[in-house]
Amino acid sequence: MVRVYLGSDHAGFQLxxxxxKRLRELGHETVDCGPAQYDPEDDYPPYCLRxxxxxxxxxxxxxxxxxxxxxxxxxxxxxxxxxxxxLAFSEETARLAREHNDANVLSLGxxxxxxxxxxxxxxxxxxxxxxxxxxxxxxxxxxAAYERSGELxxxx
Numbered sequence: 179m180v181r182v183y184l185g186s187d188h189a190g191f192q193l194x195x196x197x198x199k200r201l202r203e204l205g206h207e208t209v210d211c212g213p214a215q216y217d218p219e220d221d222y223p224p225y226c227l228r229x230x231x232x233x234x235x236x237x238x239x240x241x242x243x244x245x246x247x248x249x250x251x252x253x254x255x256x257x258x259x260x261x262x263x264x265l266a267f268s269e270e271t272a273r274l275a276r277e278h279n280d281a282n283v284l285s286l287g288x289x290x291x292x293x294x295x296x297x298x299x300x301x302x303x304x305x306x307x308x309x310x311x312x313x314x315x316x317x318x319x320x321x322a323a324y325e326r327s328g329e330l331x332x333x334x
Contacts, residue, residue, distance in 0.1 A: 180206045180207070180239065180240055181206070181207045181208075181209060181238070181240075182201055182206055182207070182239065182242060182304060183232045183233050183236075183239060183241040183242070184244070185211035185212055185222075185226050185228055185229030185242075185251075186212075186225060186243065186244040186245060186251075186288075187221065187225060187244075187245045189245050189289060190244025190288045192216075193244050193286065193296055197296065197297055198210060200297050200301065201300065201301075204304075211228040211229040212225045222245050222250055222254060225243070226243040226245075226254035227254055230243070230254075230255035230257075230258035230283050231258050233282050234258055234260035234261055239282075240282055240303070240304055241261075241282060241283035242284045242286065242303070243255050243263065244285070244286045244288055245288065246288060248265045248285040249287070252264070252265045252283075252285035255285065259325055260282075260325075262279055262321070265285045265287070266285070267287070267290065269298060269299065271299075272298075272299035272302040272303045272306070276307065277306055277307070277308065277309045279314070279318070280308040280318055281303075284299070284303045
């Protein structure tokens, strides 16, 4: 069982509910970070930032942010220190986000992929563990070091 935080804007509002329902059917706990109701004029940053912040504060949990394209939502989530948010547009990108990048937040574009595909990407993301391979750990450590210090990694 994984706790999954979900946030969206108006474009991702219905898909968020559908994915949350599916994840609960699979035995996961879902936490809705908003919005609580559909508003065609809402803005994604508050919901995506909240989703990422809650995910980072809860080790072992994952997050999913959803908008029209998923781009702005990924950008917003990645502003939260400790977040590694990946945009998925195929089953492989959803799997690799976890397996290679140890992404803790997934971004989906509700207007970019059919609903069934987006649900499948979420299922794969939540089910896939980080490989832990040394090359992937090394790369993630470089990103984390930059996030802490602001110093660019040395190039060999």
